[in-house]
Amino acid sequence: MTYAALAVVALVFVLPLLWMLSVSLKPTREVLRPDLLPQHPTASAYREVIGLGADDPGTLRGDRRIESGKFNYLLYARNTLVIVVLSLVGMVLSSAIAAYGFARLEFPGRRALFAICLATMMIPFPVLMVPTYMIFKYLGWIGTFRPLWVPAWFGSAFNIFLLRQFFLGIPKELEESAMLDGCSRWGCFWRIMLPLSKPALAVVALFHVLAVWNDLLGPLVYLSHQDEFTLALGLQFLQSRSGDTPWNELMAASTLIILPVLVLFVFAQRTFIRGIATTGLKG
Amino acid sequence: MRSGRQSLLTGLLWTAPWWLGFLLLLAGPMALSLYISFCDYPLLQPPVFVGGANYKQLVGDPVFHKAVANTVVYAALAIPLGTVFAVLLAVLLNRRVRGQALFRACVFVPTIVPLVAAGLVWMWLLNPEYGLLNTGLRALGLDQPPLWLESPRWAMVSLILVSLWFLGSPVMIYLAGLQEIPEELYEAATLDGASATRRFWHVTLPCLSPVILFNVVIGIITAWQVFALPFVMWRTRPGPDRATYFYTMYLFDNAFNYLKMGYASAMAWVQLLIILALTALVFVVSRRTVHYRGV
Numbered sequence: 422m423t424y425a426a427l428a429v430v431a432l433v434f435v436l437p438l439l440w441m442l443s444v445s446l447k448p449t450r451e452v453l454r455p456d457l458l459p460q461h462p463t464a465s466a467y468r469e470v471i472g473l474g475a476d477d478p479g480t481l482r483g484d485r486r487i488e489s490g491k492f493n494y495l496l497y498a499r500n501t502l503v504i505v506v507l508s509l510v511g512m513v514l515s516s517a518i519a520a521y522g523f524a525r526l527e528f529p530g531r532r533a534l535f536a537i538c539l540a541t542m543m544i545p546f547p548v549l550m551v552p553t554y555m556i557f558k559y560l561g562w563i564g565t566f567r568p569l570w571v572p573a574w575f576g577s578a579f580n581i582f583l584l585r586q587f588f589l590g591i592p593k594e595l596e597e598s599a600m601l602d603g604c605s606r607w608g609c610f611w612r613i614m615l616p617l618s619k620p621a622l623a624v625v626a627l628f629h630v631l632a633v634w635n636d637l638l639g640p641l642v643y644l645s646h647q648d649e650f651t652l653a654l655g656l657q658f659l660q661s662r663s664g665d666t667p668w669n670e671l672m673a674a675s676t677l678i679i680l681p682v683l684v685l686f687v688f689a690q691r692t693f694i695r696g697i698a699t700t701g702l703k704g
Numbered sequence: 705m706r707s708g709r710q711s712l713l714t715g716l717l718w719t720a721p722w723w724l725g726f727l728l729l730l731a732g733p734m735a736l737s738l739y740i741s742f743c744d745y746p747l748l749q750p751p752v753f754v755g756g757a758n759y760k761q762l763v764g765d766p767v768f769h770k771a772v773a774n775t776v777v778y779a780a781l782a783i784p785l786g787t788v789f790a791v792l793l794a795v796l797l798n799r800r801v802r803g804q805a806l807f808r809a810c811v812f813v814p815t816i817v818p819l820v821a822a823g824l825v826w827m828w829l830l831n832p833e834y835g836l837l838n839t840g841l842r843a844l845g846l847d848q849p850p851l852w853l854e855s856p857r858w859a860m861v862s863l864i865l866v867s868l869w870f871l872g873s874p875v876m877i878y879l880a881g882l883q884e885i886p887e888e889l890y891e892a893a894t895l896d897g898a899s900a901t902r903r904f905w906h907v908t909l910p911c912l913s914p915v916i917l918f919n920v921v922i923g924i925i926t927a928w929q930v931f932a933l934p935f936v937m938w939r940t941r942p943g944p945d946r947a948t949y950f951y952t953m954y955l956f957d958n959a960f961n962y963l964k965m966g967y968a969s970a971m972a973w974v975q976l977l978i979i980l981a982l983t984a985l986v987f988v989v990s991r992r993t994v995h996y997r998g999v
Contacts, residue, residue: 423796423799423801424801426796427796427799427801427803427807428807430793430807430810430811431806431810431811434811434814434869435810435813436836437814437822437825437826437829437869438814438825440825440836441821441825441828444828452834453834455834455836455839515721515722515725516721518718518721519718519719519720519722521718522717522718522719523719526711526714526715526718527711527715528708528711528714528715529708529712529715530712530715531715534719534722537726538726541726541730543925543979543980543983544730544734544976545929545976546929547929547931547952547955547975548734548737548972548973548975548976549729549730549733549737550955550956550959550968551737551959551965551968551969551972552732552733552734552736552740552969553729553733554959554960555736555965556732556733556736572725572729574721575721575724575725575726575728575729576722576725578722581722606714606718631816634818635818635819637818637819637820637931637932637935637936638931638956642956642960652818653818653819653820653932654820656820656821656824657820657935657936657939660820660823660824660936660939661939668828671824671828672824672825674821675821675824675825678818678820678821679816679817679818679821682816682817682818685816686813686816690809693812693816694808694812694876697876697877697880698876698877699880
């Protein structure tokens with residue numbers, strides 16, 4: 422009984438993804454048929470969206486979109502990766518440094534500052550969308566990747582909170598004895614704290630990669646040219662013109678976007694689940 | 705012994721990434737947004753102070769009313785439904801059976817799927833003519849299955865259905881919560897002759913209630929920000945009767961399509977106040993119902 426229920430539930434959750442894969446392997450003339458499996462599986466849809474030998478891309482401004490080239494997986498993946506890497510380094514490093522300050526240093530006003538930090542977690546991105554757009558526009562950053570990675574270098578309240586909790590769980594004595602041996606604060610942080618915090622840092626890094634990979638609103642607001650698009654924005658753009666894009670291509674593009682995070686998930690499943698569980702229980 | 709002044713300096717230096725970000729990317733922009741919300745600001749011309757005109761206009765704006773109503777309906781349906789489903793799924797996935805890890809992975813996998821891709825996949829699954837769901841419903845003998853995304857009545861249902869597909873994170877949080885419940889409580893309840901159902905109501909649910917509260921608060925905050933899924937699924941057409949036009953979508957359109965930055969900022973502030981008020985309300989209500997185990 423339990424087993425049957427579990428099997429049905431698991432199937433329901435995975436079926437949409439299997440269906441996506443199946444449609445992506447169908448030749449265009451088979452797309453409208455409800456067969457679960459393609460009769461003549463082909464990679465032609467993948468060839469259309471992978472972006473080898475693509476024509477030059479056009480531009481987009483708000484809703485006034487100028488028709489242009491196709492979905493270019495390789496280009497969009499490169500753009501997304503650039504943003505992921507540039508922001509990831511800053512997010513992990515800055516969050517860890519600030520978290521260390523809140524966890525280990527005694528200074529007047531620390532409690533108040535940390536309380537403000539926690540409170541800011543409540544503020545949703547849409548509230549900040551307009552003013553940050555104005556600021557980035559003033560800086561001339563619209564149409565560049567900078568609005569999408571520079572803010573990460575200030576850490577995030579949530580990650581600071583997460584890492585602080587983890588740091589508090591590490592015994593102080595380790596650092597105290599190191600400091601007696603002449604180790605500096607930074608040395609303690611860099612050589613003792615960070616290596617001991619790898620599990621927590623992995624959680625932060627993983628969720629950050631996922632968030633960037635997934636983000637639509639940020640790129641939609643800040644990027645204007647098709648050759649700067651991220652994967653999520655590129656797929657949305659392809660779909661917004663879907664009158665002329667066959668579904669096997671849309672599903673092939675979707676599959677290609679999901680694949681890297683799926684691989685990441687398979688390799689880091691434990692980190693994922695531990696991360697979600699701890700954030701939920703300590704929140 | 706170091707002086708207070710020096711320790712303050714060291715502390716501020718270490719926490720600098722956070723408070724610099726707070727000033728530059730949060731407090732500053734929010735102050736700016738508050739000012740702009742009292743201005744007429746069509747982006748290309750400088751802002752002109754107009755007092756509370758934007759807020760007054762919101763009160764009488766039928767599209768704003770529609771967007772608020774849709775968001776309220778969505779939150780009011782998706783959050784309770786999602787909570788019930790997630791708790792039940794967690795209880796199910798907590799059973800010790802062979803392949804438990806695989807079953808858990810299956811439920812969790814959709815949460816890592818980018819929303820744009822998920823929106824596309826579900827658009828095709830729910831396609832009235834060629835979609836897998838209606839093909840199945842027709843095979844079961846239903847002659848006229850719903851039009852899903854294209855019907856004003858079913859569009860919201862479709863979106864809630866898709867939101868249930870993303871339950872993986874709350875399920876994992878509840879699973880972790882279930883594992884924190886001491887085995888003795890269940891043993892004691894069984895000794896007292898409590899049935900499985902009674903054990904669920906009187907042991908599992910009370911012990912899980914703080915976790916449920918956390919998820920409900922997160923649910924409220926995210927429901928008011930729903931954007932990517934409906935944006936992808938109904939962008940090419942505005943959606944039947946704006947049935948799935950949500951708060952953040954209208955905010956986005958005001959800001960970046962109609963270039964009404966002042967009006968959009970007023971919407972943003974109203975949104976923030978609504979979220980804060982709802983969260984406060986949840987905490988007040990939870991005082992009576994949430995049970996914190998003495999630790």
